[in-house]
Each structure stands twice: as structure tokens, then as C-alpha cells.
Amino acid sequence: MLSKHARLWLGLIAVLGLMSLASSCSKTEEPGETPTTGGEYKTTGNEGSITGKINYTGTAPAPAKIDTSADANCTKKNPDLVAEDWAVKDGKVANTFVYIKDGTLADGKKVGDYSYKSSTSPATLDQNGCHYKPHVLGVMVNQPISITNSDPTTHNVHFRPTKNPDWNQSQPNGAGPLSHKLAVSEVLVPVKCDQHPWMRAFIGVMKHPFFAVSAEDGSFTISGVPPGKYTVVAWHEGPGSGTEKTMEVTVAAKAPATADFTFGASAELRGKPSSMPVVSAVEFPMLRK
Numbered sequence: 159m160l161s162k163h164a165r166l167w168l169g170l171i172a173v174l175g176l177m178s179l180a181s182s183c184s185k186t187e188e189p190g191e192t193p194t195t196g197g198e199y200k201t202t203g204n205e206g207s208i209t210g211k212i213n214y215t216g217t218a219p220a221p222a223k224i225d226t227s228a229d230a231n232c233t234k235k236n237p238d239l240v241a242e243d244w245a246v247k248d249g250k251v252a253n254t255f256v257y258i259k260d261g262t263l264a265d266g267k268k269v270g271d272y273s274y275k276s277s278t279s280p281a282t283l284d285q286n287g288c289h290y291k292p293h294v295l296g297v298m299v300n301q302p303i304s305i306t307n308s309d310p311t312t313h314n315v316h317f318r319p320t321k322n323p324d325w326n327q328s329q330p331n332g333a334g335p336l337s338h339k340l341a342v343s344e345v346l347v348p349v350k351c352d353q354h355p356w357m358r359a360f361i362g363v364m365k366h367p368f369f370a371v372s373a374e375d376g377s378f379t380i381s382g383v384p385p386g387k388y389t390v391v392a393w394h395e396g397p398g399s400g401t402e403k404t405m406e407v408t409v410a411a412k413a414p415a416t417a418d419f420t421f422g423a424s425a426e427l428r429g430k431p432s433s434m435p436v437v438s439a440v441e442f443p444m445l446r447k
């Protein structure tokens with residue numbers, strides 16, 4: 159039989175053990191992608207491309223006028239500001255993020271088996287006329303994002319990811335560019351301005367370079383794609399975490415593959431809700447942030 163003291167000590171040791179487990183668990187939550195098994199992807203010269211159009215069938219929602227009266231500087235600079243959630247022109251949709259979600263290369267390796275050199279040239283997110291340009295942006299993990307303020311007012315850029323840390327910076331009129339990086343892939347990170355609640359942008363963060371954003375004419379091209387069979391997703395913002403369309407695409411050596419996507423007003427074309435972030439089933443409730 160253990161004495162009362164011994165039982166107390168054993169209890170204390172168990173509590174300390176749990177606390178150290180908790181701290182090691184929280185360490186694994188630090189952002190960063192897990193290392194890949196296939197090494198860095200080396201171009202072979204056989205790469206092809208995926209090109210297509212984002213279409214809209216039916217009557218597109220009329221762009222809603224934004225009330226900017228809370229900041230006279232915004233009203234003066236951009237009196238006709240409208241919402242950009244559905245930028246549709248002649249049945250073609252801009253601001254759709256298209257990316258390879260999964261797939262197998264001709265060499266039998268999965269896309270995720272390789273690592274891909276991150277671009278070191280910064281992507282730019284400009285605050286201009288009290289909205290973001292571009293409205294949808296794609297970057298690779300750890301690629302610098304340069305955030306500029308071209309407005310005669312103060313903005314407060316606020317990245318609101320679910321897999322990367324929250325990031326929130328004030329940027330007064332005339333201040334120099336801010337720089338930020340996201341270490342974990344995430345589709346897509348909403349960006350808002352805490353000064354102007356209508357301001358909204360989305361950043362797709364990818365481990366690989368196989369992504370594009372549709373232009374005003376609905377067109378997109380993903381170049382440098384190794385031959386293989388892929389699941390390609392077209393994501394568009396919408397209720398909740400957005401909607402997505404999925405297509406299986408085969409890329410042949412040195413050839414362009416076509417992937418046209420259609421969104422629309424009907425329930426069938428509205429697309430299915432984007433998949434929500436996966437929460438680990440094994441989770442200590444007291445460790446939830």
C-alpha cells in the first residue's frame with residue numbers, strides 16, 4: 159500500500175507529465191510544412207500547362223455599391239466603389255483561384271511528394287482607393303508579400319488565417335510597404351481592414367507553384383505543370399468559406415490541357431461549399447486556444 163504522501167507525489171508527477179505533454183503538443187502547432195519525401199522537384203523540359211476560362215451561366219448578381227461615407231478620404235478617391243465578390247463581365251468571371259489540389263506525376267510520385275522552390279520575388283497587395291488590388295492573390299509558402307498603402311488614409315491590414323498565425327498591422331498614409339510571409343499552405347486566407355470593414359481580399363497559399371487567378375476575361379493559365387493526372391479546383395468566394403468546382407485534368411508532355419469551369423445562378427452551378435479545415439480528432443480540450 160502506498161502512503162498518503164507517496165500518492166500525493168505520484169499525483170503531482172502525473173500532473174507535471176501532462177503539462178510537459180501539453181507544451182510539447184503546442185510546439186508541434188508552430189507553423190511550417192512537414193518535410194517532403196521526394197526532394198525538390200527539378201524541371202525536365204516536358205512540362206505542359208493547364209489553361210481555361212471561368213464562365214458564369216445565368217444572370218450575374220449586380221455589383222453592390224459600397225457606402226464609404228465612414229471615411230471621406232475613401233469617398234473622395236473612389237466614389238463609385240462596388241463589391242468585388244462576383245466580378246462578371248460578358249459571362250466570364252474574374253478573381254477565381256484555380257489550383258492543383260492533388261494528383262500523380264508521370265513518374266508515379268504525388269504532387270505533395272516533392273518540394274518546390276518558393277519564389278523570392280514579392281507579391282504585391284496594394285490598398286488603393288480603399289480596396290485591395292488584387293482582390294484575389296496567389297503566393298507560395300514563405301514567399302514575401304509586400305503590402306502597400308497608396309491611399310491618403312490609414313489602413314489596418316489584418317490577415318485572418320486558420321492555419322497560420324493571425325497578423326494585424328496599422329499602415330498610416332505615407333508609410334512604407336509592410337512585408338509578410340505565410341509558412342503553411344492555406345486556401346484561402348481572408349484579409350480585411352480594421353479601419354474600413356468593406357475591404358476584403360483573399361490569398362491562396364500553396365506549397366507548389368501550380369496555381370493562377372482568373373483575369374477580367376475569365377482566363378487563367380497554370381504553366382510549368384509536369385505531365386500527370388491532377389485534381390484541379392476552381393475556388394470562388396461566397397457564403398462560409400467559399401465554393402469550389404473540381405475537375406480531373408490530364409497534362410501531356412509539353413502540351414496545354416484545357417479546364418473550363420462554370421459557376422452560375424442555379425443551385426446546381428453554385429458549387430459545393432469549400433472544404434472546412436480539418437480538426438485533429440485527438441485533441442486535448444484544455445489545449446484549445
Ligand SMILES: [Cu+2]
Pocket residue numbers: 285288312313314351352353354357
Ligand atoms: Cu482600410
